[in-house]
Amino acid sequence: MTHNKKVIILEVPPAKKWSFFDFVYLSGGTPIKDWHDSLSEYGQEVVNGLLKTNHKTENPINWMGFRKYLKGEQKGIWELGFYAEHRQYRLLGVFSGEKRAVFLMGCYHKGGNYTPPDAMYTALKRKNLLAKGECTLHERPIKFDQ
Protein backbone atom coordinates (compact mmCIF):
# COMPACT_ATOMS: atom_id res chain seq x y z
CA MET A 1 0.00 0.00 0.00
CA THR A 2 1.58 3.28 -1.02
CA HIS A 3 0.72 6.89 -0.48
CA ASN A 4 1.86 10.12 -2.01
CA LYS A 5 3.71 11.16 1.10
CA LYS A 6 4.77 8.08 2.96
CA VAL A 7 5.04 4.36 2.48
CA ILE A 8 3.35 1.98 4.85
CA ILE A 9 5.02 -1.38 4.90
CA LEU A 10 2.72 -4.31 5.37
CA GLU A 11 4.88 -6.94 6.97
CA VAL A 12 4.31 -10.64 6.68
CA PRO A 13 2.98 -11.91 10.00
CA PRO A 14 5.61 -13.84 11.94
CA ALA A 15 5.52 -17.57 11.37
CA LYS A 16 3.82 -19.67 13.99
CA LYS A 17 6.31 -21.26 16.34
CA TRP A 18 6.58 -24.96 17.11
CA SER A 19 5.03 -26.39 20.20
CA PHE A 20 6.08 -29.60 21.91
CA PHE A 21 3.87 -32.16 23.60
CA ASP A 22 4.46 -35.10 25.91
CA PHE A 23 2.72 -38.40 25.27
CA VAL A 24 0.44 -39.25 28.19
CA TYR A 25 -1.40 -42.56 28.58
CA LEU A 26 -5.15 -42.44 29.05
CA SER A 27 -4.55 -44.08 32.41
CA GLY A 28 -2.61 -40.98 33.41
CA GLY A 29 0.92 -42.36 33.04
CA THR A 30 3.41 -39.67 32.04
CA PRO A 31 6.45 -41.47 30.62
CA ILE A 32 8.09 -38.39 29.11
CA LYS A 33 7.71 -36.30 32.24
CA ASP A 34 9.08 -39.17 34.33
CA TRP A 35 12.04 -39.53 32.00
CA HIS A 36 12.66 -35.78 32.04
CA ASP A 37 12.47 -35.66 35.82
CA SER A 38 15.08 -38.41 36.01
CA LEU A 39 17.62 -36.31 34.12
CA SER A 40 20.25 -34.32 35.95
CA GLU A 41 19.86 -30.58 36.42
CA TYR A 42 22.20 -30.06 33.48
CA GLY A 43 20.29 -32.55 31.31
CA GLN A 44 16.98 -30.83 32.02
CA GLU A 45 18.49 -27.47 31.14
CA VAL A 46 19.84 -28.85 27.86
CA VAL A 47 16.40 -30.23 26.94
CA ASN A 48 14.84 -26.87 27.72
CA GLY A 49 17.58 -25.10 25.73
CA LEU A 50 16.92 -27.39 22.77
CA LEU A 51 13.22 -26.66 22.86
CA LYS A 52 13.87 -22.95 23.27
CA THR A 53 16.09 -22.90 20.18
CA ASN A 54 14.13 -25.37 18.09
CA HIS A 55 10.69 -23.90 18.63
CA LYS A 56 11.77 -20.85 16.64
CA THR A 57 13.48 -22.85 13.89
CA GLU A 58 11.06 -23.19 11.01
CA ASN A 59 12.44 -26.29 9.34
CA PRO A 60 12.86 -29.26 11.70
CA ILE A 61 15.73 -30.56 9.56
CA ASN A 62 17.72 -27.69 11.02
CA TRP A 63 16.70 -28.39 14.61
CA MET A 64 19.59 -29.00 16.93
CA GLY A 65 20.05 -32.72 17.47
CA PHE A 66 17.39 -33.69 14.91
CA ARG A 67 17.55 -36.94 12.96
CA LYS A 68 14.69 -38.51 11.14
CA TYR A 69 14.02 -42.16 10.31
CA LEU A 70 13.05 -42.40 6.69
CA LYS A 71 12.45 -46.10 6.09
CA GLY A 72 10.47 -49.05 7.31
CA GLU A 73 8.01 -49.05 10.15
CA GLN A 74 10.08 -46.40 11.91
CA LYS A 75 9.29 -43.96 9.10
CA GLY A 76 7.96 -40.72 10.48
CA ILE A 77 9.69 -41.12 13.82
CA TRP A 78 12.51 -38.71 14.56
CA GLU A 79 14.87 -38.24 17.40
CA LEU A 80 16.39 -35.30 19.19
CA GLY A 81 19.84 -36.25 20.38
CA PHE A 82 22.03 -34.57 22.96
CA TYR A 83 24.85 -35.44 25.29
CA ALA A 84 24.83 -35.03 29.03
CA GLU A 85 27.31 -36.45 31.50
CA HIS A 86 29.06 -38.27 28.63
CA ARG A 87 25.88 -40.12 27.74
CA GLN A 88 23.94 -39.90 24.52
CA TYR A 89 20.29 -39.18 25.19
CA ARG A 90 17.53 -39.49 22.67
CA LEU A 91 14.00 -38.16 22.62
CA LEU A 92 11.93 -40.06 20.05
CA GLY A 93 8.96 -38.25 18.61
CA VAL A 94 6.61 -37.66 15.71
CA PHE A 95 4.92 -34.67 14.16
CA SER A 96 1.21 -34.42 14.78
CA GLY A 97 -0.70 -31.48 13.37
CA GLU A 98 0.53 -28.10 12.29
CA LYS A 99 3.83 -27.26 13.95
CA ARG A 100 3.21 -29.75 16.73
CA ALA A 101 5.86 -32.20 17.79
CA VAL A 102 4.99 -35.05 20.14
CA PHE A 103 7.61 -36.76 22.29
CA LEU A 104 6.95 -40.48 22.56
CA MET A 105 9.95 -41.90 24.34
CA GLY A 106 13.08 -40.81 26.14
CA CYS A 107 16.10 -43.09 26.28
CA TYR A 108 19.88 -43.47 26.10
CA HIS A 109 21.71 -44.53 23.01
CA LYS A 110 25.09 -46.19 22.75
CA GLY A 111 26.73 -48.14 19.96
CA GLY A 112 23.53 -48.34 17.96
CA ASN A 113 21.54 -49.71 20.90
CA TYR A 114 18.89 -47.99 22.91
CA THR A 115 18.49 -48.24 26.65
CA PRO A 116 15.88 -49.49 27.37
CA PRO A 117 16.41 -51.89 24.45
CA ASP A 118 12.74 -51.78 23.45
CA ALA A 119 12.71 -47.97 23.21
CA MET A 120 11.93 -47.92 19.51
CA TYR A 121 9.27 -50.61 19.88
CA THR A 122 7.65 -48.61 22.67
CA ALA A 123 7.81 -45.45 20.57
CA LEU A 124 6.09 -47.28 17.70
CA LYS A 125 3.37 -48.55 20.02
CA ARG A 126 2.79 -45.04 21.33
CA LYS A 127 2.79 -43.67 17.79
CA ASN A 128 -0.04 -46.08 16.96
CA LEU A 129 -1.93 -45.09 20.10
CA LEU A 130 -1.52 -41.46 19.10
CA ALA A 131 -2.83 -42.20 15.60
CA LYS A 132 -5.89 -43.92 17.13
CA GLY A 133 -6.44 -41.09 19.58
CA GLU A 134 -5.92 -43.42 22.52
CA CYS A 135 -3.73 -41.08 24.50
CA THR A 136 -3.65 -37.50 25.64
CA LEU A 137 -1.00 -34.86 25.06
CA HIS A 138 0.41 -32.45 27.59
CA GLU A 139 2.15 -29.41 26.20
CA ARG A 140 5.72 -29.23 27.42
CA PRO A 141 6.27 -25.69 28.63
CA ILE A 142 9.43 -23.94 27.48
CA LYS A 143 10.99 -22.22 30.46
CA PHE A 144 12.21 -18.73 29.75
CA ASP A 145 13.13 -18.19 33.42
CA GLN A 146 11.65 -14.72 33.44
Add this chain to the structure above:
Amino acid sequence: MSDRSNLINRLRTNRDSRAAYIRAKLDVLIPSQLRALRLRQPMTQSVLAGEAGMKQSRISAMETPGKTNFNLETLVSLAATFKVGLMVKFVPFSEMLGWENGYSQDTFNVTQLVHDVDFLQPAASAVRKRARRRRNSSRVSSGIRISQMSVTMAGVGASTYVIPVQRERAQLKFQFEPSEPSPAQARIAAVITLSSRSRSVLDDLPFQKTAAAASGAGMSYGNR
Protein backbone atom coordinates in the same frame (compact mmCIF):
# COMPACT_ATOMS: atom_id res chain seq x y z
CA MET B 1 7.41 -22.87 45.55
CA SER B 2 7.32 -22.08 41.82
CA ASP B 3 9.82 -23.48 39.32
CA ARG B 4 11.36 -20.08 38.98
CA SER B 5 11.75 -19.57 42.70
CA ASN B 6 13.35 -22.99 42.94
CA LEU B 7 15.73 -22.17 40.15
CA ILE B 8 16.73 -18.86 41.65
CA ASN B 9 17.23 -20.46 45.02
CA ARG B 10 19.47 -23.12 43.53
CA LEU B 11 21.45 -20.61 41.49
CA ARG B 12 21.98 -18.38 44.50
CA THR B 13 23.16 -21.09 46.81
CA ASN B 14 24.81 -23.72 44.71
CA ARG B 15 27.90 -23.25 42.57
CA ASP B 16 27.35 -26.55 40.72
CA SER B 17 23.84 -25.47 39.79
CA ARG B 18 25.19 -22.23 38.39
CA ALA B 19 27.81 -24.12 36.41
CA ALA B 20 25.21 -26.56 35.05
CA TYR B 21 22.92 -23.68 34.07
CA ILE B 22 25.65 -21.80 32.22
CA ARG B 23 27.10 -24.92 30.61
CA ALA B 24 23.70 -26.12 29.39
CA LYS B 25 23.08 -22.81 27.62
CA LEU B 26 26.51 -22.78 25.98
CA ASP B 27 26.19 -26.43 24.96
CA VAL B 28 23.08 -25.63 22.95
CA LEU B 29 23.82 -22.12 21.75
CA ILE B 30 27.37 -22.66 20.47
CA PRO B 31 26.43 -25.66 18.32
CA SER B 32 23.35 -23.81 17.13
CA GLN B 33 25.39 -20.76 16.11
CA LEU B 34 27.89 -22.95 14.29
CA ARG B 35 25.12 -24.63 12.37
CA ALA B 36 23.44 -21.30 11.61
CA LEU B 37 26.69 -19.80 10.28
CA ARG B 38 27.44 -22.90 8.23
CA LEU B 39 23.96 -23.05 6.71
CA ARG B 40 24.02 -19.36 5.92
CA GLN B 41 27.21 -19.61 3.85
CA PRO B 42 25.92 -22.23 2.75
CA MET B 43 28.46 -24.99 3.41
CA THR B 44 28.32 -28.71 4.02
CA GLN B 45 30.00 -30.10 7.11
CA SER B 46 32.66 -31.60 4.84
CA VAL B 47 33.45 -28.27 3.17
CA LEU B 48 33.64 -26.50 6.52
CA ALA B 49 35.85 -29.27 7.87
CA GLY B 50 38.16 -28.90 4.88
CA GLU B 51 38.43 -25.15 5.33
CA ALA B 52 38.93 -25.38 9.08
CA GLY B 53 41.44 -28.21 8.82
CA MET B 54 39.27 -30.57 10.82
CA LYS B 55 37.46 -33.83 10.16
CA GLN B 56 33.80 -33.82 9.15
CA SER B 57 33.01 -36.04 12.12
CA ARG B 58 34.38 -33.36 14.42
CA ILE B 59 32.16 -30.70 12.85
CA SER B 60 29.22 -33.06 13.26
CA ALA B 61 30.13 -33.57 16.91
CA MET B 62 30.45 -29.83 17.46
CA GLU B 63 26.95 -29.34 16.08
CA THR B 64 25.54 -31.91 18.51
CA PRO B 65 24.42 -30.30 21.76
CA GLY B 66 26.65 -31.24 24.66
CA LYS B 67 28.95 -33.53 22.71
CA THR B 68 31.99 -31.27 22.51
CA ASN B 69 33.82 -29.41 25.22
CA PHE B 70 34.80 -26.37 23.21
CA ASN B 71 38.09 -24.76 23.92
CA LEU B 72 38.91 -21.23 22.90
CA GLU B 73 41.37 -22.32 20.24
CA THR B 74 38.67 -24.35 18.45
CA LEU B 75 36.27 -21.42 18.54
CA VAL B 76 38.96 -19.04 17.26
CA SER B 77 39.74 -21.41 14.44
CA LEU B 78 36.06 -21.65 13.47
CA ALA B 79 35.54 -17.89 13.69
CA ALA B 80 38.54 -17.38 11.41
CA THR B 81 37.12 -19.93 8.96
CA PHE B 82 33.74 -18.20 8.94
CA LYS B 83 35.51 -14.82 8.57
CA VAL B 84 33.75 -13.40 11.62
CA GLY B 85 34.92 -12.16 14.99
CA LEU B 86 34.47 -13.86 18.35
CA MET B 87 33.62 -12.33 21.71
CA VAL B 88 33.86 -14.19 24.97
CA LYS B 89 32.72 -11.97 27.79
CA PHE B 90 31.44 -12.35 31.31
CA VAL B 91 27.94 -10.98 31.74
CA PRO B 92 25.15 -10.88 34.33
CA PHE B 93 22.77 -13.85 34.32
CA SER B 94 20.01 -11.54 33.11
CA GLU B 95 22.02 -10.61 30.03
CA MET B 96 22.89 -14.22 29.32
CA LEU B 97 19.24 -15.23 29.62
CA GLY B 98 18.04 -12.27 27.55
CA TRP B 99 20.41 -13.22 24.77
CA GLU B 100 19.32 -16.84 24.87
CA ASN B 101 15.63 -16.01 24.89
CA GLY B 102 16.01 -13.66 21.95
CA TYR B 103 18.21 -15.99 19.95
CA SER B 104 16.85 -17.57 16.81
CA GLN B 105 18.89 -19.95 14.71
CA ASP B 106 16.93 -18.97 11.60
CA THR B 107 17.74 -15.28 11.89
CA PHE B 108 21.19 -15.48 13.43
CA ASN B 109 23.65 -13.90 11.06
CA VAL B 110 27.03 -12.30 11.41
CA THR B 111 28.50 -9.91 8.86
CA GLN B 112 31.55 -11.48 7.30
CA LEU B 113 34.79 -9.54 7.14
CA VAL B 114 34.48 -8.88 3.40
CA HIS B 115 31.12 -7.16 3.95
CA ASP B 116 32.01 -5.47 7.23
CA VAL B 117 32.09 -1.84 6.07
CA ASP B 118 32.35 -0.52 9.63
CA PHE B 119 35.60 -2.41 9.97
CA LEU B 120 36.97 -2.05 6.45
CA GLN B 121 36.09 1.62 5.88
CA PRO B 122 35.37 3.17 9.27
CA ALA B 123 35.67 6.76 8.02
CA ALA B 124 33.24 6.28 5.13
CA SER B 125 30.95 4.35 7.41
CA ALA B 126 30.90 7.18 9.96
CA VAL B 127 29.99 9.73 7.24
CA ARG B 128 27.18 7.51 6.04
CA LYS B 129 25.89 7.05 9.58
CA ARG B 130 25.94 10.80 10.25
CA ALA B 131 24.05 11.49 7.02
CA ARG B 132 21.50 8.82 7.88
CA ARG B 133 21.06 10.28 11.36
CA ARG B 134 20.54 13.78 9.93
CA ARG B 135 18.04 12.50 7.40
CA ASN B 136 16.11 10.60 10.04
CA SER B 137 16.17 13.38 12.59
CA SER B 138 14.70 15.84 10.06
CA ARG B 139 11.88 13.43 9.37
CA VAL B 140 11.35 12.27 12.89
CA SER B 141 11.64 15.70 14.47
CA SER B 142 7.87 15.69 14.58
CA GLY B 143 8.03 13.65 17.77
CA ILE B 144 5.13 11.45 16.80
CA ARG B 145 4.24 8.82 19.32
CA ILE B 146 2.04 6.17 17.80
CA SER B 147 1.09 3.43 20.14
CA GLN B 148 -1.51 1.52 18.22
CA MET B 149 -3.46 1.56 15.03
CA SER B 150 -6.89 0.19 14.37
CA VAL B 151 -7.82 -0.75 10.84
CA THR B 152 -11.37 -1.17 9.66
CA MET B 153 -11.95 -3.10 6.48
CA ALA B 154 -15.21 -1.83 5.09
CA GLY B 155 -17.06 -4.27 2.84
CA VAL B 156 -15.77 -7.36 4.57
CA GLY B 157 -17.88 -7.24 7.63
CA ALA B 158 -16.39 -4.04 9.00
CA SER B 159 -13.95 -5.94 11.12
CA THR B 160 -11.70 -3.79 13.19
CA TYR B 161 -8.21 -4.78 14.14
CA VAL B 162 -6.12 -3.07 16.75
CA ILE B 163 -2.47 -3.37 15.86
CA PRO B 164 0.62 -2.31 17.77
CA VAL B 165 2.64 0.12 15.70
CA GLN B 166 6.33 0.82 15.67
CA ARG B 167 7.71 4.02 14.29
CA GLU B 168 11.07 3.13 12.92
CA ARG B 169 13.05 5.82 11.15
CA ALA B 170 10.70 7.64 8.82
CA GLN B 171 8.37 4.80 8.05
CA LEU B 172 5.37 3.43 9.78
CA LYS B 173 5.46 -0.29 10.20
CA PHE B 174 2.61 -2.47 11.25
CA GLN B 175 1.28 -5.92 10.80
CA PHE B 176 -2.02 -6.48 9.14
CA GLU B 177 -3.75 -9.78 9.63
CA PRO B 178 -7.27 -9.65 8.24
CA SER B 179 -9.26 -12.73 9.12
CA GLU B 180 -11.23 -12.52 5.88
CA PRO B 181 -8.89 -10.95 3.35
CA SER B 182 -10.61 -9.60 0.26
CA PRO B 183 -8.16 -7.03 -1.06
CA ALA B 184 -10.07 -6.27 -4.24
CA GLN B 185 -13.15 -5.09 -2.37
CA ALA B 186 -11.61 -3.92 0.82
CA ARG B 187 -11.52 -0.27 1.59
CA ILE B 188 -9.05 0.33 4.32
CA ALA B 189 -9.56 3.05 6.83
CA ALA B 190 -6.80 3.57 9.27
CA VAL B 191 -7.03 5.26 12.60
CA ILE B 192 -3.86 6.30 14.26
CA THR B 193 -3.67 7.23 17.88
CA LEU B 194 -1.34 10.13 18.34
CA SER B 195 0.00 11.71 21.44
CA SER B 196 -1.08 15.24 22.13
CA ARG B 197 2.46 16.46 21.43
CA SER B 198 2.16 15.34 17.84
CA ARG B 199 -0.69 17.55 16.70
CA SER B 200 1.61 20.14 15.18
CA VAL B 201 2.86 17.69 12.60
CA LEU B 202 -0.40 16.34 11.30
CA ASP B 203 0.24 17.94 7.92
CA ASP B 204 3.16 15.62 7.55
CA LEU B 205 0.99 12.55 7.91
CA PRO B 206 -0.67 10.73 5.05
CA PHE B 207 -3.99 10.78 6.85
CA GLN B 208 -6.80 13.26 6.88
CA LYS B 209 -8.63 14.08 10.01
CA THR B 210 -11.90 12.18 10.01
CA ALA B 211 -12.84 11.90 13.60
CA ALA B 212 -11.67 13.43 16.77
CA ALA B 213 -12.52 10.55 18.96
CA ALA B 214 -10.30 10.86 21.91
CA SER B 215 -8.38 7.78 22.74
CA GLY B 216 -6.45 7.90 25.93
CA ALA B 217 -4.21 10.93 25.89
CA GLY B 218 -4.27 11.18 22.11
CA MET B 219 -6.59 11.89 19.21
CA SER B 220 -7.64 9.66 16.35
CA TYR B 221 -7.16 10.43 12.71
CA GLY B 222 -8.06 8.36 9.70
CA ASN B 223 -7.81 8.17 5.93
CA ARG B 224 -10.11 6.90 3.22
